[in-house]
Amino acid sequence: MHSLIRTHATEFSLLGVIVVISAVLSFATANFLSLGNAFDLLNISSVNIIFAVGLLVVLIAGGIDISFAVAASVVQYGTAIALGWIGGGGWLSGFVIAASLGVLLGCVNALLIHRFRIISIVATIATFNIYFGLLMFFTRGVSIYDLPDWLTDRVILFEREMPDGTWIEITLPVLVMIICVVATWTLITRTTIGRQLFAFGDNPEGARRFGINIGAMQFIAFGWLGLMAGIGGLVQAHYAQEVVPNALYGRELDVLAAVVLGGARLGGGKGTVLGCVLGVLLISITQNGLNLMGVSPFAFKMIIGAIILIAITLSNTRLERLLPFAGWKGTRR
Template identity: 50%
Template sequence: MRDGVPSTSAQSALRRLRRRPEAWLLAVILIVGTIFSLTARDFLSLPNIIDLLETYSVQAIMAMGLFVVLVSGGIDISFAATASVAQYCAALLASQLGLPAPLVILAGLAVGGILGCLNALLIHYVRITSIIATIAMMSVSFSLLMYFSGGKSIYTLPDWWTDRIVFWQTETESGDLVRITLPIVAMVVVTLFTWAWMTRSSAGRQLYAMGGNAEAARRIGINIGRLQFVAYGYLGLMAAIAGMLQAHRVGESVPNAMYNTELAVLSAAVLGGASLTGGIGTVPGVLLGIVLLAILQNGLNLLGVSSYFFQIVIGITILASTSLTVISSRRGRRHRILAEAPANG
């Protein structure tokens, strides 16, 4: 800085920061959080914050899987149904057959992974558009689950599944018990793994390349089909983990417990900067998207605002993100045409 004027490098860094969705999202979170802390009692209390972390840990885990699919250039609407099916199948094996924990968990993960790979098969080999294929799979999976389960919940889960696993706990002055439990720790582990995998591994870089330009990625030797199975299979695994953690949280397996969470998770991903056209997005951005939605819903609930208003926020978020994506792509196409015009002329 010279004479109170930032240096060129500092100005350049500031401009890059302003362009990042995470910076704007963090600013919005701070503003919204400040407003709710002044208007809603107990909003910033430690018990409320920890409760938010545990409540939204399931959605955050699914959002990590969806982030990978979005980066690869696809979209998946069936992950909530996948989570429900994996959870219920694992619950049946645990309650009806009495299988041990490792086998039940592996079976649940296998169901999720298989359903995810089935989406990839339909998209890559049958050539069905990703949104159509996954909407169809969502309908089929959830309908079959409700048909065979009769909509009945399973309340007889074994103790190893329902017992709370507490990593840290403390008691506040008001007598409230604050605990860091398994869902919160699982969310942190999944988030860190997804971040490291997508930023440090060859597969992660290839997924970004495929989402940015699938044809160019194919020309340089990237196996598009294999990567689609990796992306959708990973989302299937994350959905299965989320489903089993949800059953752990509530102590039962409810067939429709995960129903209608797709749009909230998708909103968090696009809020965090993950493009619906692929190749763009970061794990911290998606996590901040989850945080913003959690703050909005919790703050509105504390203020007694109707839950339908939160659904309006989700809808506006998706519309705004899609509009910005289309506008940006049009501008990029226009700039490329203008840049190529002199050469062609």
């Protein structure tokens, strides 16, 4: 048991923080601890978790990407237009188109980073502005409401009426999120590619000397995030029942904060899917609680900024230096 806690110290810490914050918010607000609010949180958090597991792979590989949310918006528009060209399509064609466009945009980042030796954060700042600028220029900020029925019709996987007359439900985004989480967990923990991504992120030069294809690692990492961005963009359009050009703008910082809060190291070579998911849930719970308390949304932005600043400051600090237990040692995963 001690070994399990030591190995997953970040995840246990996050669970503890989530329990404490939830207990405080349950006393501070009337509706926070309701089952309906919990299910709503899960449905709303699904897209961010899809984005987060994609970003996790990039961070593990030692990179950083802040363009994925805008790329997801581009995918939404591109997919909506393509579906119109083919007469409406269906879920299969929608996912294929969205995933393909997402991977393409992710590979553009990988090409800039690998071929032209541009630092990942600089490259993605550039593509962030390019993608968003092109999107707003060609769409003129006009939303798309005329979407295929299959995309706008809600898909409810589970629902139940509560004694007070309210309904709780699990919708399609949760199922898609679970599939993306399992796929990412399999990639980074059960494949040779996953081990190579960790090795590359931890020591790029050592990985190169060991024979790991550096270019392939970058294209896989950013391509995977592009894939998750494409899928997340389509799921967001389904959830919102419309395509709005700036709907996902700014989401990248929330997701980045959640992933580093979940234990991913900005220097690469460390991170878990469970920690990533818990980080997103902690951010969502905090935002939801502040909203229920009527706190200004700018307060939430300050919290996000503080999380990112602290994560950058402590990204190279070993875990045992942060814990009061001298016998604990940081474990690289």
